[in-house]
Amino acid sequence: MKQHLASALVSVSLLAAASMAQAEMHGDMSPGVWADDQSVAGGTVSAEKVVAHSNGWLVIHRTDDTQKPGPVVGHAPLKEGENLDVAAILTEDVSAGDQLMLMVHGEAGGTQTGIFEYTLGAQEDGPIKIDDKLVMTTVTAQ
Secondary structure, three states: OHHHHHHHHHHHHHHHHHHHHHHHHHOOOOOEEEOOOEOOOOOEEEEEEEEEOOOEEEEEEEEOOOOOOOOEEEEEEEOOEEEEEEEEEEOOOOOOOOEEEEEEEEOOOOOOOOOOOOOOOOOOOOEOEEOOEEOEEEEEEO
16 A cells, blocks of 8 residues: 555656646746837837736736836737737837837627727727736836
8 A cells, every 4th residue: 555655646747747847948928018118219028928817918907106007118929828029119209218018908799800909998909807806017117
């Protein structure tokens, strides 16, 4: 009996180690946005990586110290899964020191697939939440 228990524990340990190695090899696939403070002089804002559970949008909102999403100032399409080096073209002037919220929005509820239809507070192509939290990060324009 002890030999079976020891064998089972070794199998579970090996399986856990293999799963962790695979996750490290493929990176974190939890929904999220990874970006740093950056220059907006070129008229874009970029995320190094965005993970989305479905096709949708990386939406750039103005924000401030309240950390609430404000008006949309840019967006870029996302595919389901891992998206690397996602650049959104800014549709308004953004100055150095402005805070920007890079947020994942879905492609649901609109009337046209592939056309960004969200306006602040609307349901169309709205923000994605995981455990009632927005999938986003905040950066400061340089």
